Amino acid sequence: MNAKPTNTLFPRTPVLFCDFDGTITTSDNIVAIMKWFEPEGVREIIDDIVGERKSIRQGVGEMFALLPSSMKEEITDFVIGQAGIRLGFPELLDWCKAHDVPFYVTSGGIDFFVYPLLQPFGIPADHIYCNGSDFSGERIRITWPHPCDGECGGDCGMCKTTIIRRFPRDEYYRILIGDSVTDFAGAKLADLVFSRSHLTDKCRELGLPHIPFETFHDIIRNLDQGGAVS
Numbered sequence: 001m002n003a004k005p006t007n008t009l010f011p012r013t014p015v016l017f018c019d020f021d022g023t024i025t026t027s028d029n030i031v032a033i034m035k036w037f038e039p040e041g042v043r044e045i046i047d048d049i050v051g052e053r054k055s056i057r058q059g060v061g062e063m064f065a066l067l068p069s070s071m072k073e074e075i076t077d078f079v080i081g082q083a084g085i086r087l088g089f090p091e092l093l094d095w096c097k098a099h100d101v102p103f104y105v106t107s108g109g110i111d112f113f114v115y116p117l118l119q120p121f122g123i124p125a126d127h128i129y130c131n132g133s134d135f136s137g138e139r140i141r142i143t144w145p146h147p148c149d150g151e152c153g154g155d156c157g158m159c160k161t162t163i164i165r166r167f168p169r170d171e172y173y174r175i176l177i178g179d180s181v182t183d184f185a186g187a188k189l190a191d192l193v194f195s196r197s198h199l200t201d202k203c204r205e206l207g208l209p210h211i212p213f214e215t216f217h218d219i220i221r222n223l224d225q226g227g228a229v230s
């Protein structure tokens with residue numbers, strides 16, 4: 001008994017689920033890639049995703065299939081060269097370590113840029129969930145190692161709610177950090193949401209408990225107070 005140190009700040013064991021694109025990084029990397037390389041036909045696919053005529057999984061798969069595998073290095077160099085990490089990210093990881101709070105990256109991004117960008121921060125590989133990629137064919141093929149479970153009909157690609165459901169609510173205090181449409185479903189399952197951008201609007205609309213943030217320092221300040229929604 002009591003082998004695990006308890007965290008007295010929260011009613012149950014806290015666990016953090018953090019989005020990558022536009023949250024850990026200051027902008028969305030898939031959007032940046034598609035804007036920069038602009039393969040022919042990408043506009044239509046983006047319109048279909050935004051108009052919800054295509055799932056995220058289908059749309060993202062189709063967009064990358066427009067790009068030849070031979071561009072792997074060029075695309076990787078571009079993403080790594082332009083991506084910025086949001087202020088306070090290493091400090092949040094330190095805070096999680098100090099308070100024995102598990103930190104998971106739940107990303108709809110792709111392994112070839114997610115792993116290199118996170119490499120400096122020492123997050124264990126099994127705490128990073130994202131999509132995969134295969135450059136062995138003529139065109140880039142995105143792979144989906146973390147699909148939706150039976151509870152989710154979203155065809156998400158990397159299914160955030162599937163990951164979150166592995167941490168039952170009666171045991172865990174589930175905290176989600178995110179910014180956008182791919183975080184909406186997860187936000188509904190979370191006990192607490194730290195939100196930016198579209199996610200803030202959506203939480204407000206749905207009446208979900210949320211705390212808008214700009215840097216990870218804002219989140220640390222709030223976590224130190226037990227995540228009180230003011």
Ligand SMILES: [Mg+2]
Pocket residue numbers: 019020021022023178179180182
């Ligand atoms: Mg995002």
Ligand SMILES: [Zn+2]
Pocket residue numbers: 147148149152153154155156157158159160161162
């Ligand atoms: Zn899903």
